[in-house]
Amino acid sequence: MNCRDVECYDAPVGIFLLGKNDAIDGGGANMHPALASFTFARGSRTVKNRCVLAAMTNKQSHSDGTLSDEEIRWLEMRAEGGFGIVTTAASNVSEYGKGWEGEFGVWSDQHVPGLTELATRISKNESIGLVQLFHGGMRAPEGINGVQPVSASENGGRGMNGTLSRAMSEEEIEAVILDFGKAAARCERAGFEGVELHGAHGYLIAQFLGAETNRRTDKWGGGIDNRWRFLQSIITTVREHTGPDFLVGLRLSPVLASAGFEINDALETVEMCTSMELDFIHVSCWDIDERVEYDGHNNTYTEWFAHVLKGRLPLFTTGMIWNAADAQKAIEQGADFVGVGRVGIAHPDWPRYLVEGSKSPDTPPFSPKQLSRAGLSSTFIKYMRAWEGFVSD
Numbered sequence: 001m002n003c004r005d006v007e008c009y010d011a012p013v014g015i016f017l018l019g020k021n022d023a024i025d026g027g028g029a030n031m032h033p034a035l036a037s038f039t040f041a042r043g044s045r046t047v048k049n050r051c052v053l054a055a056m057t058n059k060q061s062h063s064d065g066t067l068s069d070e071e072i073r074w075l076e077m078r079a080e081g082g083f084g085i086v087t088t089a090a091s092n093v094s095e096y097g098k099g100w101e102g103e104f105g106v107w108s109d110q111h112v113p114g115l116t117e118l119a120t121r122i123s124k125n126e127s128i129g130l131v132q133l134f135h136g137g138m139r140a141p142e143g144i145n146g147v148q149p150v151s152a153s154e155n156g157g158r159g160m161n162g163t164l165s166r167a168m169s170e171e172e173i174e175a176v177i178l179d180f181g182k183a184a185a186r187c188e189r190a191g192f193e194g195v196e197l198h199g200a201h202g203y204l205i206a207q208f209l210g211a212e213t214n215r216r217t218d219k220w221g222g223g224i225d226n227r228w229r230f231l232q233s234i235i236t237t238v239r240e241h242t243g244p245d246f247l248v249g250l251r252l253s254p255v256l257a258s259a260g261f262e263i264n265d266a267l268e269t270v271e272m273c274t275s276m277e278l279d280f281i282h283v284s285c286w287d288i289d290e291r292v293e294y295d296g297h298n299n300t301y302t303e304w305f306a307h308v309l310k311g312r313l314p315l316f317t318t319g320m321i322w323n324a325a326d327a328q329k330a331i332e333q334g335a336d337f338v339g340v341g342r343v344g345i346a347h348p349d350w351p352r353y354l355v356e357g358s359k360s361p362d363t364p365p366f367s368p369k370q371l372s373r374a375g376l377s378s379t380f381i382k383y384m385r386a387w388e389g390f391v392s393d
Helices: 069-080 109-123 170-190 204-209 229-241 263-273 301-309 324-332 342-346 350-354 368-373 378-384
Strands: 051-053 085-092 128-134 194-199 247-252 280-284 291-294 297-300 315-318 337-340
Touching (some): 069 085, 109 128, 109 170, 128 170, 128 247, 170 194, 170 229, 204 229, 263 301, 297 301, 324 337, 337 342
Parallel strands (some): 051 085, 051 337, 128 194, 194 247, 247 280, 280 315
16 A cells, blocks of 8 residues: 555545644754745745745636635645645636636625635635736637637737737726736735736736737837836736735746747846835746756756846746655755645645655546545546546546
8 A cells, every 4th residue: 555545645634734733843954945934025924934836727616706615625725734825726807817717716806705715714724825816818718708818919829719819909908907906905805915926828918028929019019128018017006006015926937939938038027027026936937957048058947037036036936846856956946935736736735745754745647536635626636637647547
């Protein structure tokens, strides 16, 4: 028998999870660096460790954008499991910015009661809750939203079924920027400690940042200093709508070739972000070992971002991190926080695996029963079957 079949899942749910009064003892001087606490400069908010549950699509919520009990419980279990920061799935800030079925929203006050319930359950476990804010842009399909998608320019996009987006008017741009601010205010009112702006993976912010997807000739397009104006305005507006202790971070792809966003664009954007009232930058790597040649040097994406930041803002990194050695590598590359995705799906108590002497977490495939024990609904398990080899038959 092994941990995957017995110890981690066939015991009563919660027996291996961290309660709010539990502590992870990493062994004093030998404690894994990702288990150390961290205090953010703005408002002196302290997080108990540097383990981050990254935002992950799970499709568990209701068609009107309200949170389901299943999505709330799934995130609550990761707070119980000891993650210092728990990030929600991407949540659309505008009614017609929805990217997929089962996505929850923050575009209306009707969403605040569910947000409040989720924030309360995360914070009672002494974890910091972040809502990831986004707009799908050209990846907000007409089949879901009932309207033609919008973007920086006329664009097609993955999942669009051949539909072209139309270029946003200046009035529409300003309206979406305001939507981000109002959404952040709802999150703060609900009790969340902060938000992560989703500027990665080809959604609307990334569409404005990319030279291929943003071909505008007005003040919102052109060079990177103009293409980032949309993001800059969102950061300013979110700050205007929230208090000084509220955390605001940015998730950014290091390269997004389909949008015309290359490593030099990413690093220039990071540099410009250091002048903004941000609390962290999150480099979204598919694999933290991936390297890129730039300016005569070959480094990992995390190393490049750390090189530009020079400690001025905390750096989160994600990408194929599974065990303690991977987490150590991320720290050594320059990250201040270690974000995980798929391992956090299967292992709600992943921070426990960073304690000295712990075994490595089990790897896929996982049975539907195991994933159910880990808090996944049948809808989420069905979605994870799209990830080759993750769910066993």
